Amino acid sequence: MNRKEFSVARFNLFNLQEPGKPMNRGQTPWTPEQFRMKIQWIVWQLTILAPDIVGLQELWSKEALDAVLDFNYGTPGDPPKRLKDEYQQLATPATGDKIVCGALVRKELLVGEPKWVDKFPEATRLDLKEDPDDPQSPEIKVTINAFSRPVLRFQVKLRDDQPVTEVFVTHLKSKLPTDVSEEAWFENNPATFKPHQKALGAGISTIRRTAEAVALRVMLTGVMKGTTTPVIVLGDLNDGQTSNTANILTEQPQILVGGAQGGSDVGLYTAQTLQEYRDTRDVYYTHVHQDLRESLDHVLVSEQFYDNSRKRVWLFDGLVINNDHLNFEDHKGTGTGDHGVVKVGFKFNPA
DSSP states (O other): OBOSEEEEEEEEEEEEOOTTOOOSTTOOOOOHHHHHHHHHHHHHHHHHHOOSEEEEEEEEEHHHHHHHHHOOOSOTTSOOOOGGGTEEEEOTTOEEEEEEEEEEEETTTEEEEEEEEEEOOTTOOEEESOOTTOTTSOOEEEOOOEEEEEEEEEEEOOBTTSOOEEEEEEEOOOSSOOOOTTSHHHHHOHHHHGGGHHHHHHHHHHHHHHHHHHHHHHHHHHHHTTSOOOEEEEEEOSSOTTSHHHHHHHOOOOOOOTTOOBOOSSOOEEHHHHHHTTOSSOOOOOEEETTEEEOOEEEEEOGGGOTTBTTOOEEEEEEEEEOGGGGOSOHHHHOOOSSOEEEEEEEEOOO
16 A cells, blocks of 8 residues: 555544433433434535544444444435445444544554553653752642543554554543532532632643643653654644643644754644644634634644654645534534534655
8 A cells, every 4th residue: 555645634523422322411412303413414524524534532332423434425316325335433432321532544544453541651650749940849749540531542554665653542631620519528618619619620620631641642752752653643632732731742843944854753743833834824723612712623743744854754735624613503403513623634745
């Protein structure tokens, strides 16, 4: 196999669950009609974008994803067209009782078996007794040891003359404040804690998301350091392009312009930044909350996909984001998702 181009996408499925089945607290199950519209919209997005690799977030049920792949999107009277003829689904842990990350991969690309990583790597330590650069800082200890959404990890073969590419699909902790009202310390002293409930919950969510970013960065460094292994991360990071979360994951490699060449052994480059260097206007957003447009959904790539890297193998070929559906809030009524769908293309063009 010697592909001359390929594309990846990341797609938050907005709770893809079978109709009538429970989801998170406060979420009403999908009706059969809502589920039908949801399936049709997902299939439409996948067929118009036609990515080769799709990272999926908010997947509850493998059977619900089967319904996407089994849907006939062909013209009535013509032979049926179904995505299951094009894609292999990676969704083993999606048993309907929890949210997982999944993927769709062109059948000829997948190498080996996918893995879902739940526990943090052993090298993930977030405790410090004393800061030598700031002695007046108090001791810190973070005991989180697992991802709230297991990270999906798999390999694809894009060309016979190149190493396999490592793909990570991730969904980091939401920015929504964690509900602390049922904690014993809260219930025992509500007068003290209730006025600060939102701040406390937001702090807990931020700490968890940061810890997850560190753990994923440890995994990435283990794959990338001292190697030429191409790496792609397809993530709903629940944070922006220049957030601390994203900076931990990318390690902030230097972005070069013009004819300069460089690259970073362990750095990752955001597709959003690569697009900004090709465009005259930044109109990138993937989520809307209280009229605030944010970029929470990202494609991160190693130096093998970075234009100015001396080790470039693939040339960035543009980013497409479908987000018009975010202008309308009734996603349950329309079958749409609450995140934009991001697709990024590359062409084989070694430096």
